[in-house]
Amino acid sequence: MIDLDSLSLKELRDLRNKVDRSISGFEERKRREALAAVEEIAREHGFTFNDLATGKSARRGTKVAVKYANPEDPTQTWTGRGRRPIWIQDALANGKTLEELEI
Structure with a gap:
């Protein structure tokens, strides 16, 4: 010590x-x-x-394939997940179906 x-x-x-x-x-x-x-x-x-x-998994953040495109502007797309874009809402209001907007 x-x-x-x-x-x-x-x-x-x-x-x-x-x-x-x-x-x-x-x-x-x-x-x-x-x-x-x-x-x-x-x-x-x-x-x-x-x-x-x-708090994130390796599975999160993966890209989901695009399912729908705006026929008037093909750069506007939607995967079918989440809130519907305005162009989808407008197309449906004008008598189109989701099937008609599919890629």
Whole structure:
């Protein structure tokens, strides 16, 4: 055991710096171990750590094929998911059917 009262101010500061570095190193090792354990558990369940951390699945964000196009402006398209675009609503109001707007 070190007799702290017998150390000079410089020796005490050096000792404090060594202790601080040791604590930081210990915390970093523990953080890496915990992260590795979490990543392993996520993999076992079919996810990545990023999927769980962001709340997004790898399946989300995939593109859905376009099903409908505006005959008057083919750049206006719709997948059939979500809210109907105004051009779809207008076409239906004018007697068209969704089948007529299919690509």
